[in-house]
Amino acid sequence: MSWKIKKFEELNVEEIYEILKARNEVFVVEQECAYQDCDDKDKNAYHLFMKENDTISAYLRVLEKGISYDEISIGRVLVNKNYRKKGLARQMMLNAIDFIENKLNEKSIRISAQEYLINFYKSLGFEQVSDTYLEDDIPHVEMLYKK
Template structure:
């Protein structure tokens, strides 16, 4: 079971910021062998969803209100520590993120840029593909949209 925290950038302690950057680097840079600029200047405008198992950060997303990243509200940097995926923390962190968008932004339409191999995972959360696949940082992605009438 995850304990969820929702924080603005200003509310993040130095340790929480370090932990989330370390987790993102561990998965996106090292595990996926993808050299890219993770620290992109957007964290300051994001709402950060942190998922803890005990005292350890094991899942994370960042959220944007409409217009800050995409035209619609969005969820990005969805990450779960590899040895924790078997516990379905991805579902928990995504459901918490969808709820946070409703609560903090009063929005129900959500856009994501999903890694193609995770389409089915996002389909099960109510997201549908939009357009053609594209490369983002050398990894196949697809735009996906979650509309309130589709869930």
């Protein structure tokens, strides 16, 4: 298993299907959250993922400045339930931060983090920059990373 990062147009049909399936399994089914996942932002994103056989084990997307925030952002962060507790989320986030800093030459990253993950993101260098707010009925906070 190795990490892949691709722009939307570089993804093949199977990869797009598996990514959307993984996001649906975690965010819609597991978290019981009915929301519009296909938000057109994917078309202007980098997609970082690890795949084992035909299953996406971990995934996130990197959105360029101006799409969600003034800064580059990371979103749709997930680890398939069968691959949790193996350090994949940390590996994936470190890969995303490295990509943003060294390939995209950006120094700031803004995220909308689920509140229960604040300490995880703090351990990666993010700082909470907002009060708690509801996004799709789930408590979130904005967090900012600066190199």
